[in-house]
Amino acid sequence: MTTQEVANRLVELCREGKFEQVFQELYSPEIVSIEPDGGPWGTMKGFEALEKKAKEWHDMVTEFHSSEISDPLVAENFFTMTMKSKVTMKGMDHPIDMDEVCVYRVADGKVVTEQFFYTPMPELV
Template sequence: MTTQEVANEFVAMCKVGKWEECIKKFYSPDIKSIEPEGGAWGTVQGLDAIAKKAEEWHGMVTEFHESEISDPIVAENFFSMTMKSKVTLKGMDQPINMDEICVYEVNDGKVVKEQFFYTPMPEFA
């Protein structure tokens, strides 16, 4: 698959909430995931670490109110998308808006690196 094909299918799956299926289909076993400095997870590597990170994230959220994912932008072996969410986190009374840019690197049809850009919330770092 080309990077464009991976990006198109990856984003389409994410838009309908098929995150686990997307990870299984597209992530390399040795994927590297990079969160912003000061974030809760830092850098992790491998599918097991990605699964643990996802489990921890979902454990922090008490309710998902809204979610919007952009179409992908592709350049060579990279693609990016924006994710905008409105969620209520444990310990918070009011929902918060979360906006991030997600950048993915593709090699031989597999995502080998993901990096997220957002402003970390100190109380959850």
């Protein structure tokens, strides 16, 4: 797959809420995931680490209210998109808005690096 094809498919699956399928279909087994400093996860490597992070994230959320995924912007073997969501977290009595920029690097038709840019919320760390 080309970088554009990977980007389009990743956006499609994210919009459908099929995040586990993103891992299985589009990610390299040696995937590196980078979260911002001050966030709960830091840098992780491999499918198992990403699956653990995804489970921890979903366990922190009591309700998903909305989600918006932008179209991808592709340059060479990189692409980016934004993710916006409104969620209610455990221990909170009101929904919060979350907004992040996601950057991916593709090699040999698979995502090999993902990096997220957002301001970590102290109450979630």
